[in-house]
Amino acid sequence: MTHRSRVVPAALRRTLPALLIGLASACPVPAAADPLALPDMGDPSGQTLSPATESALGEAFMQQLLATTELVEDPELDRYIAELGARLVAASDAPDRAFHFFLVRDPSINAFAAPGGHIGLHTGLLLAARSESELAAVLAHEIAHVTQRHLARAYDSASRMSLPTAAAILAAILIGTQNSEAGQAALMTVQAGNIQKQIDFTRGNEREADRIGMQMLARTGFDPLGMPAFFERLQAQTRYYGDRIPPFLSTHPVTRDRIADAQARADQLRPARPRDELDFHLMRMRLRVLESRDPARLHAELAAGETGLPETARSYGLALAELRNGAPERAQSRLAALHRADPDRLSYRLALAKALDRAGRRDAALRLYRDTLALYPGNLIVARQLARTLLDGGQPRAAHDLLDPLLRQNSSAPASAYALLGRAARAIGRSADAHEAMAEYHARKGQLHAAIEQLKLALEAEDADFYQRARLEARLAALERQALARKNALKGE
Secondary structure, three states: OOOOOOOOOHHHHHHHHHHHHHHHHHOOOOHHHOOOOOOOOOOOOOOOOOHHHHHHHHHHHHHHHHHHOOEOOOHHHHHHHHHHHHHHHHOOOOOOOOOEEEEEOOOOOOEEEEHHHEEEEEHHHHHHOOOHHHHHHHHHHHHHHHHOOHHHHHHHHHHHOOHHHHHHHHHHHHHHOOOOHHHHHHHHOOOHHHHHHHHOOOHHHHHHHHHHHHHHHHHOOOOOOHHHHHHHHHHHHHHHOOOOOOHHHHHOOOOHHHHHHHHHHHHHHOOOOOOOOHHHHHHHHHHHHHHOOOHHHHHHHHHOOOOOOOHHHHHHHHHHHHHHOOOHHHHHHHHHHHHHHOOOOHHHHHHHHHHHHHOOOHHHHHHHHHHHHHHOOOOHHHHHHHHHHHHHOOOHHHHHHHHHHHHHHOOOOOHHHHHHHHHHHHHOOOHHHHHHHHHHHHHHOOOHHHHHHHHHHHHHOOOOOHHHHHHHHHHHHHHHHHHHHHHHHHHOO
């Protein structure tokens, strides 16, 4: 698997030292860390950043993030993280606030929250979690940092800089510098350790995020003890890291008092019944196989047995490894048994259909996809798999006719779904549809200018009818207003 370089861009490397000095003077720091007395940031419940400014900073941050790192783009993993995050947000103090959860391809144990409700989880953290409650605890903790306005306080005084500059710094510090030699070198020139401390949350913020996060866990049926248990295990493991402690601990300092306080609170909030965690084990296994650089070795390790892993998750992992190792018949047999025992489990159905297709049984795969779509009407994960199989089988019109109405009904569809629709539209010679689909692809990537150009090309296409042109013109006007609003927000106007 190809990994995108996580080197900080040249322009950022040139300007980062000076900009970090500016951020250092703008962010609060405990008195013990610096004799300079910095001003109080004020009431954390106050609207220190306007919604428009916070949204613009969040968008700019995500653009910097995408330019310097790689996200995991797997529909099932994306769905799992998004649904887990949504359940926690629904139990928070701001259930109507918009959040965006995503996986960063990075083996380090880390997670972070950014303006605009963007919450990133490193793949290393998901693999390090031993239970769904531990994983949910980290997400709940980061959600609490957002809902309690900790981020707004930390970033408010950075408003003296332009928002693109602030976003570039945040991206470099929060994720880009953890494993980037160039980023680390830039930070070292301005005493990176001291600067990092100045953007870390205060102990009070951390305790509040623990408390609010555990309340979310209890309300959604997770074990609040997952939070202190995970933190304690990470702290115990630091002796194996030497000077390179897990990044999560460097940005979320854990003390024995804090762990004890969290355990005491968790004991009072524990749910009556444990949750079914099979989806957690399946998705964790899916990530292990997808990220493995040696799937044959992983298969051998799983075949030899692994403690603490449900047998169904082990069988699922073996089947996915067999698919990666070019043995779809063996995977098909294993997945068929899992499907018979649990016929409604979506992960088994999707993997079995893929195994059937790769084993040369495309008709059987298509039947299973269609049966699954009937069981889960409108499910975009199933529809995308079915459409891709139809395209590979030389049926682009069927793929187009399947995706087009679903995407028009689903305003939150991922960018990759529109790329698939664009591919189908091109294959059947529908130029306007292809450009319109790619416009939505770029819009969902935050690439507004590219989206606007695609819409203009769609309007120039000869096959666009009157009704489509009206729709394209309305969408173009909306994106142009959005681009102008972003430009003005980033200028501070």
